[in-house]
Amino acid sequence: MLLSVIVPVYNTAGEGKLEYCLNSLVSQTLEDMEIIAVDDCSTDDSWQILQRFERKYPGRFRAVHSEVNRKQGGAKNIGLSYAQGEWIGFIDSDDWITPDMYEKLLTRAGQTGADMVGCDYCLTDEHSMKVGQVVPNNRPEQTGILNHEKYASLILDSGSLVVKIYRREIILDCGSRFPEGIFYEDNALGNTWMLRAKHFEYIPEPMYYYYQHDASTVHTITKKRCEDRMQAGRIMIAEAKKYGYFEEYYRELEYSFAVLFYVNTLFSYMLGVKNKEPAFVEAMGREMRETFPDFQKNPWYQERFNEEEKRLVDMQQRSTKRFMLYFTLLWTWRGLRKRLAGG
DSSP: OOEEEEEEESSOOGGGHHHHHHHHHHTOSOOSEEEEEEEOSOSSSHHHHHHHHHHHSTTTEEEEEOSSOOHHHHHHHHHHHHOOOSEEEEOOTTOEEOTTHHHHHHHHHHHHTOSEEEEEEEEESSSSSOOOEEEOOOOGGGOEEOOHHHHHHHHHSOOOGGGEEEEHHHHHTSSOOOOSSSSOHHHHHHHHHHTTOSEEEEEEEEEEEEEOOTTSGGGOOOHHHHHHHHHHHHHHHHHHHHTTOTTTTHHHHHHHHIIIIIIHHHHHHHHHOSSOOHHHHHHHHHHHHHHOTTGGGOHHHHHHSOHHHHHHHHHHHHOHHHHHHHHHHHHHHHHHHHHHHHO
């Protein structure tokens, strides 16, 4: 078997989302592949849809049911235990891909000897093959035989896991698996797998369609989602220490942790969570500076965050009470000004 594609599935039967995803997989021009769809204890018709596809595409489609909800990471781990392919790929069950995506990625791997190959994705809010807003996932200078400079660049800007395929030994010969029970599982161990690759190739073409809807992870902000982001950040650092690349890539990991664990989580929490807890915000800021005391001096932090973001972070580091009051007044004023302008 050349390729195993793992699809974690949870309650995506509505609006034809799951079937649209699966149809894009069974229609791939690459014939030597298996699709392993893992139902994560769905409460809708997702499991019945998977069983139907398994009956219709025997030998090509495998439906697996988890009796316990283990979140996407757990479902992916189950899928990995079944994978027979020389290569491994992942796709979210509400997204879809072009008919030739996997054939193109594997062709590039064969031409170059790469053991990790990726492409771009586009954002879309409709079920069609019309290209939406293109999101470049990598850069040409990150490709080729990987060295310290390219690894460092990939830690900073790794691109999404679902737009890549990996030789099976990169993943299955590694002791780490996805964390279970949390979202943002890809962020937790993506670096560990990426650093096991020797040669990366990239096709600058949007072949993956990332479906935007209100129920998707990125559009649902709760305290639990924020806690999951923080836990993913902790695991990311623990992985770096476990596999011995923490010191070598300290600055890159410092910036990545600041983005994942703290800054983006802080602003998401303030904007998306209704009942805000000062103690939660205070603890987040304290753990950030305990983990990386000089994160505000990080060169990428200085370069990539705008002045207002850096000012707000500095305010929170000095006084959570002042930060929360200021942030609330600032966004109330901006919302009022926007409504007045619209009227």
